[in-house]
Amino acid sequence: xxxxxPGHRIADPRCAVSRRYFLSQGSHxxxxxxxxxxxxxxxxxxxxxxxxxxxxxxxTHFPAKAKHVIYLHMVGGPAQxxxxxxxxxxxxWFDKDLPESVRMxxxxxxxxxxxxxxxxxxxxxxxxxCGQSGxxxxxxxxxxxxxxxxxxxxxxxxxEAINHEPAISMMQTGNQITGRPCLGAWAxxxxxxxNQDLPTFVVLVARxxxxxxxxxxxxRLWSSGYLSGxxxxxxxxxxxxxxxxxxxxxGVSSDVRRVTLDGVRALNExxxxxxxxxxxxxxxxxxxxxxxxxxxxxxLTDLSAEPESTFGLYGDSAxxxxxxxxxxxxxxxxxxxxxxxxxxxxxxxDTHANVAGRLPDQCRDIDQPCYGLVQDLKQRGLFDETLxxxxxxxxxxxxxxxxxxxxxxxxxxxxRCFTMWMAGGGAxxxxxHGETDDFSYNxxxxxxxxxxxxxxxxxxLGFDHERFTYAHQGLDQRxxxxxxxxxxxxxxx
Numbered sequence: 001x002x003x004x005x006p007g008h009r010i011a012d013p014r015c016a017v018s019r020r021y022f023l024s025q026g027s028h029x030x031x032x033x034x035x036x037x038x039x040x041x042x043x044x045x046x047x048x049x050x051x052x053x054x055x056x057x058x059x060t061h062f063p064a065k066a067k068h069v070i071y072l073h074m075v076g077g078p079a080q081x082x083x084x085x086x087x088x089x090x091x092x093w094f095d096k097d098l099p100e101s102v103r104m105x106x107x108x109x110x111x112x113x114x115x116x117x118x119x120x121x122x123x124x125x126x127x128x129x130c131g132q133s134g135x136x137x138x139x140x141x142x143x144x145x146x147x148x149x150x151x152x153x154x155x156x157x158x159x160e161a162i163n164h165e166p167a168i169s170m171m172q173t174g175n176q177i178t179g180r181p182c183l184g185a186w187a188x189x190x191x192x193x194x195n196q197d198l199p200t201f202v203v204l205v206a207r208x209x210x211x212x213x214x215x216x217x218x219x220r221l222w223s224s225g226y227l228s229g230x231x232x233x234x235x236x237x238x239x240x241x242x243x244x245x246x247x248x249x250x251g252v253s254s255d256v257r258r259v260t261l262d263g264v265r266a267l268n269e270x271x272x273x274x275x276x277x278x279x280x281x282x283x284x285x286x287x288x289x290x291x292x293x294x295x296x297x298x299x300l301t302d303l304s305a306e307p308e309s310t311f312g313l314y315g316d317s318a319x320x321x322x323x324x325x326x327x328x329x330x331x332x333x334x335x336x337x338x339x340x341x342x343x344x345x346x347x348x349x350d351t352h353a354n355v356a357g358r359l360p361d362q363c364r365d366i367d368q369p370c371y372g373l374v375q376d377l378k379q380r381g382l383f384d385e386t387l388x389x390x391x392x393x394x395x396x397x398x399x400x401x402x403x404x405x406x407x408x409x410x411x412x413x414x415x416r417c418f419t420m421w422m423a424g425g426g427a428x429x430x431x432x433h434g435e436t437d438d439f440s441y442n443x444x445x446x447x448x449x450x451x452x453x454x455x456x457x458x459x460x461l462g463f464d465h466e467r468f469t470y471a472h473q474g475l476d477q478r479x480x481x482x483x484x485x486x487x488x489x490x491x492x493x
Contacts, residue, residue, distance in 0.1 A: 065426025156434025
C-alpha cells in the first residue's frame with residue numbers, strides 16, 4: 001500500500017492496493033463483504049468522495065522560508081571562468097597544455113577527446129571584486145555587480161553528467177534518466193496551490209537574442225513523472241495565446257463551454273467512481289482549471305497596466321513578448337498571484353566556439369532582468385518568500401575546443417565544477433561558497449553535488465529531503481535519490 005511521511009497525506013488505499021497485499025488480506029474479504037451486506041451498508045465506496053492523495057499537504061516538516069521559486073535555467077552550461085570564477089593565473093598559461101596532473105584522466109566529451117592538445121584559454125573579460133562579500137564578477141554582468149550582497153554564490157557545484165540531455169535531467173529531476181518528477185513537480189506535490197485559478201507550476205521558454213547554437217529542450221524536463229499529472233509544469237507560450245486553445249472557438253460562448261464541461265465532468269466522475277483511477281480525478285481538476293484560466297491568464301499576461309518604472313527596472317526588452325526580460329517580469333506577476341514554482345529556460349549557452357561573439361549577447365539578455373527581478377521582489381515585499389535560482393546543467397573547460405587566440409576561443413562541457421547562485425527565499429545573501437583550483441577544473445573546497453543543492457532547496461521550502469517521499473514501484477522515492485545528500489547550512493540565512 002502506498003504511504004507517506006506523517007507530515008503528508010495518506011494515499012487512498014483503494015487506489016493503491018498491490019496484488020501481493022490483496023492476496024495476503026484475501027482471507028477477510030468475503031466475510032467483510034457478507035457483513036456489509038447484512039448490515040445494509042453500500043457494497044461500493046464512493047470513490048469521488050474518498051480522501052485525495054494529491055491534495056495539498058498543508059504542512060511542512062518545519063517552517064518554510066520560501067513560498068515560491070523562480071528557477072532560471074541557462075540551457076547549455078555557462079562558462080564559469082568567464083562570469084564568476086576569476087582565474088588571473090591563467091593569463092600566464094595562454095596556449096599551454098592543460099597539465100595531466102590537473103585533468104587526472106577525467107572523462108571528456110567526444111567533441112574534444114580526439115584533440116591532439118588541450119590549450120589553455122584564459123578569459124578575455126575583465127573582473128572586478130564587488131560588494132562586502134568580495135565576489136569576483138565579470139565585466140559582462142555590470143548589473144549583477146550591484147547586487148552580489150543579496151546573492152549566495154555556489155562555486156563548487158558538480159555533477160556526473162557530461163552531455164546536455166542527461167545533465168539537464170539530472171539538474172531538474174535528480175536523475176540522468178528522464179521520467180522522474182522535476183523539482184517544480186515536487187514543490188507542487190508538497191506545497192499545493194495558492195491560487196485555484198492558475199497552475200501551481202508554470203514553465204516559460206525565453207528566446208535568446210543570439211540563436212547561434214540552441215539546445216533542444218522538451219516537456220520531459222517539467223514532467224510530473226510518477227506523481228499525479230496535475231503536478232506537471234504548464235507551459236506558457238511566449239507568442240500568441242499563452243496556452244493553446246485557451247480561448248473558445250468562434251461561435252462557442254462561455255455558457256456553452258460551461259455546459260459542455262459539466263457534461264464531461266459527470267462522465268469522468270462516473271468513471272472515477274467505477275474504476276478509482278487517480279488520473280481521472282486529475283483530469284477532472286485540469287478541465288476545471290483550464291476553464292478558470294480563461295479569465296485569469298489574459299489578465300496575468302497583460303502588461304499594459306505596468307508603470308514605466310517597471311520597464312526601467314527590467315530593461316526595455318521586457319516589453320517584447322518572449323524575451324528573457326519579459327518572462328522574468330511575468331514570473332514576478334505570477335508570484336504576486338500565488339503561483340508556487342516558475343521555471344524559465346534561456347537557451348544558447350553552449351559555447352563550443354565564438355565565446356567572444358556569443359557570451360556578451362547572452363549576458364545582455366539576462367543581466368539587467370535578473371537585477372530588476374530581485375529589486376522588484378524586494379520593493380514589493382516578496383523577496384524574503386521567493387527563492388530565485390540561476391544556473392546551468394554544468395560548466396565549461398578552461399582549455400579551448402579547437403583553436404585558441406587571446407581574442408576568441410571555444411569551451412567544451414565540464415561537469416567537475418561550475419557556478420550557480422540563489423537569492424531571497426531564505427538563501428543567505430553575500431555568501432561565496434566553494435573554491436576551485438587555478439584552472440577552474442577541480443573543486444578544492446566545499447563541493448556541492450546536485451543532490452546537496454536539491455536537499456538545500458527543499459529545506460528552504462520546509463521539507464526534510466529524506467522524509468519527503470512518494471511510494472512508487474516498491475520504493476519510497478525522493479528527489480535526492482538513495483545516495484547520501486546533505487543540506488548546505490552556509491547557504492541558508
